[in-house]
Amino acid sequence: MKHLLYAAILAFFVSTPAAWSQTEQLEKVTASSYQEAPDVMQKDSVLTIHGHSRTDPYFWMRLTDEQKMAAEPDEQTQRVLDYLNAENAYTKTVMKDTDSLQQELYEEIVGRIKQTDESVPYFKNGYWYYTRYEEGKEYPIYARKKGKMEAEEEIMLNVNEMAEGHDYFSVAGLQVSPDNKLLAFGTDTLSRRVYHIKFKNLETGEILKDKLENTTGGGAWANDNQTYFYATKNKVSLLAEKIHRHTLGEDTKQDELVYEEKDPSFYIGVYKSKSDDYIIIGMGSTVSSDYYILDADDPNGNFRQFASRERDHEYSIEHFEDKFYVMTNWNARNFRLMETPKNSTSKDNWTEVIPHREDVLLSGIEVFNDHLVVSERSNALTHLRIMNQKNEEEHYLEFEEPAYVAYTSYNPEFNTTKLRYIYSSLTTPMSTIEYDMETKSRKVLKQQEVVGGHNSDDYITERIFAEARDGVKIPVTLVYRKTTKKSADTPMLLYAYGSYGSSTDPWFSSERLSLLDRGFVYAIAHIRGGQEMGRKWYDEGKMFKKINTFTDFIDSAEYLIEKQYTSEDHLYAKGGSAGGLLMGAIVNMAPEKFNGIIAGVPFVDVVSTMLDETIPLTTNEFDEWGNPKNKDSYDYMLSYSPYDNVTEQDYPHMLVTTGLFDSQVQYWEPAKWVAKLRDKKTDDNLLLLHTNMEAGHGGASGRFERYKVTALEFAFLLKLEGMLEDEF
CATH class of the missing domain: 3.40.50.1820 (Alpha/Beta hydrolase fold, catalytic domain)
Incomplete structure (x- = not known):
């Protein structure tokens, strides 16, 4: 008091x-x-x-x-x-x-910090996932509930227990396997951002013997629930430079090298598309981007390059059904949005969806079945543009404060009209808001509580x-x-x-x-x-x-x-x-x-x-x-x-x-x-x-x-x- x-x-x-x-x-x-x-x-x-x-x-x-x-x-x-x-x-x-x-x-x-606190749960593949904190504890507890929030809690990781005996402890890159049975996670005990990845059986609580050393902490599961792709770092420069394929239960020394980045000006990582259909290796330098993709149902297949690497060409990709969306600065300083068939992704197959604008920076997209949410910047403010792909109508979310920030939150589902976004300003605590893109109604799911x-x-x-x-x-x-x-x-x-x-x-x-x-x-x-x-x-x-x-x-x-x-x-x-x-x-x-x-x-x-x-x-x-x-x-x-x-x-x-x-x-x-x-x-x-x-x-x-x-x-x-x- x-x-x-x-x-x-x-x-x-x-x-x-x-x-x-x-x-x-x-x-x-x-x-x-x-x-x-x-x-x-x-x-x-x-x-x-x-x-x-x-x-x-x-x-x-x-x-x-x-x-x-x-x-x-x-x-x-x-x-x-x-x-x-x-x-x-x-x-x-x-x-x-x-x-x-x-x-x-x-x-x-x-x-002022709410000691016993919990994140807004999100639903993915049959489970509600959330992070919570207990009073007086320094670290998070990662948990989930099956089917509904009234179900029994499953604690995936209690980082407070894991951190005991360490002056520094960090957990990163939590990834649940497609069958919901395994958890991959990275730990760093030195604060050098070099992680060891381990695997936990969520049904038995057992930590598997597999241990991936010298990694970025994250990675991607293939759809067979046995194959995991991850990036390793150069032991001197600490730059990630190699992508490996690991099969659970096998000696990590036998992990196959599937990609090596030879240009040290590029960062490199591996992740899974929102659709869960592709494993994506992403590379980026200050001025260039490059991607390799692999069907997640074919974990032993070969990655193929999305488009030829070019200096001064930056872009990002998002898979949806039979196509990829491509946000690119090709002939577009402030970026424009393109799309391309999923099996023909070279640049000559790209067609324009949103043209370049001199006064608006295109900074991101969120894809849904019937809607496309475009994140933009202009006049030092962020904007969210809602595009209905069924009837081609569009509108912007309106915000009243003279300075604020609004951006899309985690939206793992395609088949929904509900957009989650974050709103905050120098006077307004961070708020997670659910917006119905059809009815245009808003619901505050949670606002950061300032105790006192x-x-x-x-x-x-x-x-x-x-x-x-x-x-x-x-x-x-x-x-x-x-x-x-x-x-x-x-x-x-x-x-x-x-x-x-x-x-x-x-x-x-x-x-x-x-x-x-x-x-x-x-x-x-x-x-x-x-x-x-x-x-x-x-x-x-x-x-x-x-x-x-x-x-x-x-x-x-x-x-x-x-x-x-x-x-x-x-x-x-x-x-x-x-x-x-x-x-x-x-x-x-x-x-x-x-x-x-x-x-x-x-x-x-x-x-x-x-x-x-x-x-x-x-x-x-x-x-x-x-x-x-x-x-x-x-x-x-x-x-x-x-x-x-x-x-x-x-x-x-x-x-x-x-x-x-x-x-x-x-x-x-x-x-x-x-x-x-x-x-x-x-x-x-x-x-x-x-x-x-x-x-x-x-x-x-x-x-x-x-x-x-x-x-x-x-x-x-x-x-x-x-x-x-x-x-x-």
Whole structure:
């Protein structure tokens, strides 16, 4: 009940925003007020290419997986571990005065989560499937009921029991065999995203002896209930590169290699079509797609290529009855929809269903017997278009909020008029809605419950457009309490990602309420590099136009300051992974615009990482960032690489987080970056590094543990704003 009492006390202060503006009376937070920050050895390594040399004094920090997991660390490993632990201890010391606040924030955040909870069940092949959580437990329970929800529950996996004794535990890729008797599932206990696939007899509870090593975690059952297709990874780069065929009961060493991807710029995986008629091997690079298909009734047959692989041709496929739908960018930058006979799938047999549009991005389809649901993006909003294939009538679902996200949920059945979709906004909790495509009626199946109560009407969402330096309009979405006064004294957290064509949609976040209810404004800058404004938006934020991503963010910040939503003294920025690269770039380019920065698992050593093809993701991303083995790419990437451009200047307060076992952005990138910043920066602002010594890119496993880092991040912001617990 403590968090409810706290919320009541908090409501009083929120109603009087002036109580939160303590800036003039507060003493500025300085690093020199604390013990000396950790020192770390410098050992120059000279990296030379294209006749140009870079000196990296912290290159020695790189450890192999074998070094990290060795029972007895060698001298280099011990030196790295000592440094990371020293940084963790320093962060803990500096943030000591926020300990009670961090605990309060953690309790608030976790207290809003419904502890005993259950997903909306879906029906497939005679069973209702759902996931549920029990109070106080970190992990899900995967269960099903036969025929009707009133039937006896069958627990397929209780991950709480499976995770006992592990610092990290993840389950992925659950696939039930066509006869409903067997379950395939992957487990990862290291957070490197390398899974072991096991099989469970759902009738007896027995775990079979079959164990598939070094996999992506998922796969596909053939219709004989004995054959399972799966992808394995390169043990160095961790890229999936081979597809194997396994027969239950046989030695896995005898598993047949059915496909090997020779081009390391492609990701690869295997899955089953919604129709259950085809096993599909899918390959994708940044600029190309490729598919091989096999009749699921013929598991020992040969896969055939769907269409010839072509550079700059991206597409996806969906089987339905006697044809495949094909969503393609062939002569269609924003994609168009085609169809082709299932036995004649080469490109010359494709015919157009939905033409290309310059102002609308076609982002996905959901196929039903009588309807086609098309997911679209335009003007930084998502749209759902319902097409009746019997009478050719169509309509769009309408949404009233100025900024929201709506997308199709899991719809495993063809023969239905009911569409399930997800709706959310910065003020509306995530809702699963069932929509009858014939009657146009809607039914909310479930809305995320915020324990303790949440009134969307207490908050305001805005969608504004900031002007970039080249005249382009950048969408910015904001949310804040109605009682929060927008002024130069208002604290704001500005978030963005801006890479890989990944759109940052305005989702609801219950943990974010802990900032909003303390008078913060939260904003998302939908900068170039995503696809919020169509495919062109992505193309103009990658490769040799990547600088637009960074200047868009800075220009959005300047616009918000100019319009008196906040000021440089109260503006904070946050980004993770490629968004952490964004943070690294903007603090080099415009450090004076921000009072504080949170950079999560930041990709900051761009040039060195992209030169090392043994690092996961490198080869797949040459068409995203460039290949620095080419001089023009090297020069351009070097111009913005955060680590290479650290200089002697003032920087904002900074909190950097990472994970020792991160396979996506190796821990040494943020560790080196922090060390170099410490050596070069000329200010007296805080610079903190927090390393999770047991986790990887996604942070801690479990339902609640991850929020301890969220509490640390929020406490960091509140500390800088002078909003410590004892001042309420």
